[in-house]
Amino acid sequence: MLKIVGSILLLSLVGLLTVRCSDLYTAMSDLEGIFKTEGRMIKAVEEYLRQERDRLEKIETKLANLRRLNQEGQEDVDAYLSHPFNAFLLTKRFLWEWVDLENWIKISMPSREYIFNTTGLRSKGPQQSDLDGAAEALWRLQDTYKFTPAELVEGAKTEDALKAHHCFEVGRLAYHVANDKYHAIPWMEEAHRLLNNETMEGDFFTMNETEILDHLAFASFSEERLDDAIAFTNKLIALVPDSIRYTDNKAYYQYLLDKKYRPRGETGDLKKLSLDDVEEEEEEEEIAEEDMDEDDLRKVHPDIRQYRALCRGDEGVVKSMPKPALRTCSYQHYDQPQLILQPAKEEIAFVKPRIVVYHDILSNEEIAALKDIAKPRNSTSGHLEQTKFRISKCGWVQHDEAEVIRRLYRRVGAYTGLSMNATEFLQIANYGLGGHYLPHFDFTRDVATHKNGNRIASMLFYLSDVAKGGDTVFIDAGAKIKPEKGSAIFWYNLFKNGKVDERTKHASCPVISGSKWVANMWMHEHGQEFRRPCSTGKSE
Incomplete structure (x- = not known):
């Protein structure tokens, strides 16, 4: 205008x-x-x-809203960012609401200086890929913990209360950007449920019931949920009775639904079935699908199903210590002089495979020093491992880079009795919003590529507590370890005969709330011949 x-x-x-x-x-x-x-x-x-x-x-209205949200977040930054939906909203606000505000300012010629300054600042902030990643983290948490959108955003600080457009924006990202109709559906359904004549003036996105139902109908069709597609289209027709597109879509969905329950005969022609036959086949189909959970229907790999069940703590999946080998805690000095006055606090968390938890192996001062060393690497020479397999930001620290690193290697040598000469650089990683690591082994099957042999053992240090999620799980063993700041877990990846231990397949559960800091130390075979002597036993 x-x-x-x-x-x-x-x-x-x-x-x-x-x-x-x-x-x-x-x-x-x-x-x-x-x-x-x-x-x-x-x-x-x-x-x-x-x-x-x-x-x-x-x-002014938009600026007041942004100012209020900024002040609310800064009251307790750690608490605010510990909630995954808050982190998503902050990223979304930076990329959408601020762009919208700039568009209003750009209309005025005196705004050129403002645009010049803020464009440079925005280039250093979150990008579209960050927003996509934040949304994918929400979907990952849904898949792993079976959260509904309402459960997932509970406790998040939205403008006033959770509104339809919040859920619509997440669903829209899934629908249009990720082409992920499966995850778009629950968010659009929640948006439809929350839509109660909300005032959308001034928001970046405007939407109405018709737009939500339109997304739901096609997303349901794409996921072969034809009954739902027809139901949503019926609601659309009620809202827009003159729409030819909605009427045609309903007819097409109904045709596909009818065809689905008409098996072909030997000649390839469609059988003529009575209504009773169709109803009977529909009932059998419903019974078959009722016996399958969502992971079955989506053909999720068994390891991923087990991983998710362990992360949730499903009954019968997480295993406890077998009797009579009860979970035990003790002080140990392992005949090491340096541990006489300050022995190791050892807890046997699991027997097969043997997983040991060392409590208070790191002090708060040492943890702070490790994080200070790692942060510059995570932002420069470090890298962000953001794939379907692993999402974390990590950096590598050399053995002699700082006194705290040298002291840590000496301590691990004393605790485990292993030589530190063939140990990899310490890896320090940070898992943020939805950060995870899918099931994997630490050992390699191609030993020839490593001059120091295979990874004989692993030590995983927890540099932070995690409010919710972020557990370490061992897939085949059924073990589950909750991160505890200052503790570490230790296990052998190889049997004494040098064969790999398949029971050590492990993973990191997605972080629901909080930030997870860990450090990894991997010891190799060479130099361990007299410290962990070989054996011909198959299970030693």
Whole structure:
């Protein structure tokens, strides 16, 4: 509208300035027309001022909302960012709401300096890939912990309360950006449930019930949920009875649904079934699908199913210590002089495979020092491992880089009795929003590629507590270890005969709330011959 008003104003001025004076004064009657032209110009400027005031009011409203959200988040940054939906909203706000505000400011010419300054600042902040990753983290938490959208956002600090457009935005990302109709459906359903004549003026996205149902209908069709597609389309037809597209879509969905329950005969022709036959087949189909959970229907790999069940703590999946080998805790010095006055706090968490938890192996001061060393690497020479397999940010620290590193290697040598000469650099990693590591082994099957042999053992240090999620699970063993700041877990990846221990397949559960810091230390075979002597036993 402002462009239109500007064009009218410009044309009016051009029309006035191109009239020659002689023509004007020789035709006095034209003065009446000039008065009318001037009147239109005055009205055009008045309209411009009105719209400018409206624009500034909207900018002020948007700015007040952004200021309030920023202040709320800064009251307790750690608590705010520990909730995954808050982290998503912060990223989304940076990429959408601020862009929307800039668009309103760009309309005004005096805003050039502002745009120049803020564009440079925004380039250093979250990008579209960060928003996509934040949304994928929400979907990952849904898949792993079977959260509904309402459960997932519980406790998040939205503008006032959870609104339909919050859920619509997540569903829209799944639908359009990720082409993930499966995850779009529950968020759109929640958006539809929450939609109660909400005022969307000033929001980046505007949507209504028709738009939500339109997304739901096609997403359901894409996921072969034809009954749902028809149900949503019926609601669309009720809202827009004259729509040919919705009517045609319903007919097509119904055709596919009917075809689904008509098995082909030997000739390839469709059998003529009675209504009773169709109902009977539908009932059998429903019974078969009822016996399958969502992972069955989506053909999820058994390891991933077990991993998710362990992360949730499903009954019968997480295994406890077998009797009579009860979970035991003890002080140990392992005949090491340096541990006489400050022995190791050892807890046998699991027997097969043997998983040992060392409590208080790190002090708070040492943890802070390790994080300080790692943070510059995580932002520069480190890298973000963001794949379907692993999402974390990590850096590598050399053995002799700092006294705290050297002290840690000596301590691990004393605790485990292993040589540290063939130990990899310490890896320090941070798992944030939905950060995880899918089931994997630490050992390699191609030993020839490692001059120091295979990874004989692993030590995983927990540098932080995790409010929710982030557990370490061992897939085949059924063991589950909760992160505890200052503790570490230790296990052997190889039997004494040098064969790999398949029971050590492990994973990191997605972080629900909080930030997870860990450090990994991997010891190799070479140099361990007299510290962990070989054996011909198959299970030693």
